[in-house]
Amino acid sequence: MTGPVLLVQLSDLHIGGNENGVDPVPRLEAVIEAVRALPNRPDAVLVSGDLTDDGAEANYRVAREMLARLGAPLHVLPGNHDDRGRIRAAFDLPGERDEPVDYSVGVGELRLVIFDSNVPGRDPGSYDAERLAWLDRELSAQPSQPAILALHHPPLATGIAEWDAINLERGDREALGEVVARHPQLRAIVGGHLHRIAASTLSGCPVLAAPSTYLQVRPNYRRDEIDWVDPPGFAIHVWAGGELASQIQAVPLLA
Numbered sequence: 001m002t003g004p005v006l007l008v009q010l011s012d013l014h015i016g017g018n019e020n021g022v023d024p025v026p027r028l029e030a031v032i033e034a035v036r037a038l039p040n041r042p043d044a045v046l047v048s049g050d051l052t053d054d055g056a057e058a059n060y061r062v063a064r065e066m067l068a069r070l071g072a073p074l075h076v077l078p079g080n081h082d083d084r085g086r087i088r089a090a091f092d093l094p095g096e097r098d099e100p101v102d103y104s105v106g107v108g109e110l111r112l113v114i115f116d117s118n119v120p121g122r123d124p125g126s127y128d129a130e131r132l133a134w135l136d137r138e139l140s141a142q143p144s145q146p147a148i149l150a151l152h153h154p155p156l157a158t159g160i161a162e163w164d165a166i167n168l169e170r171g172d173r174e175a176l177g178e179v180v181a182r183h184p185q186l187r188a189i190v191g192g193h194l195h196r197i198a199a200s201t202l203s204g205c206p207v208l209a210a211p212s213t214y215l216q217v218r219p220n221y222r223r224d225e226i227d228w229v230d231p232p233g234f235a236i237h238v239w240a241g242g243e244l245a246s247q248i249q250a251v252p253l254l255a
């Protein structure tokens with residue numbers, strides 16, 4: 001009997017960041033050690049954007065060297081803080097220069113479809129009709145293989161005004177939802193960006209925002225300010241017996 005397929009998801013590393021004077025590197029180290037300490041080795045690791053705070057080449061080198069310690073295939077996509085050309089070069093991602101980072105890979109029985117949600121130079125995500133047509137074609141190519149769609153901006157509304165203003169707008173979510181509705185093999189849509197664990201649905205498909213390995217956001221639905229709190233964490237998407245369950249692991253900080 002084969003064991004479950006484990007897809008670990010790390011998000012929003014923000015190497016080079018200094019929010020509230022907090023260094024992201026020791027936090028990523030703690031997360032990497034927590035993944036390495038799992039009794040089961042992950043089949044692959046998804047890194048769902050904002051690997052660096054500023055898109056600097058040196059910070060991609062740090063991220064790449066640290067993530068290599070996981071000893072698992074890495075599937076990387078950019079966030080709004082990333083530079084497409086540099087992240088592509090650092091992780092040898094498909095495509096050319098500053099094109100969107102869109103590709104699919106197999107992870108055990110699963111198909112992982114990476115779909116770049118960024119608009120260079122802007123914090124909110126968006127998709128135009130041409131990009132959505134790519135996704136439609138990509139999902140049509142393997143209609144019977146269970147799939148996870150991964151992007152940076154999760155298609156959900158948090159009710160935190162400041163956050164929703166830099167995520168996918170309702171029109172973008174609806175347009176994406178029309179494509180999702182045509183592909184029932186999609187078992188989950190997973191993103192990051194929010195620095196907060198959040199779950200919803202899009203056209204009946206589960207949507208999950210994974211926590212940041214750096215800082216989380218305190219829930220505050222009254223003010224437009226963002227408070228940074230909470231320990232880092234990561235997600236594990238587990239495919240077992242034809243079912244998918246996404247699980248979150250917090251990583252307590254010792255110091």
Ligand SMILES: [Fe+2]
Nearest residue numbers: 012050079193
């Ligand atoms: Fe982020």
Ligand SMILES: [Fe+2]
Nearest residue numbers: 050079080193
């Ligand atoms: Fe982001």
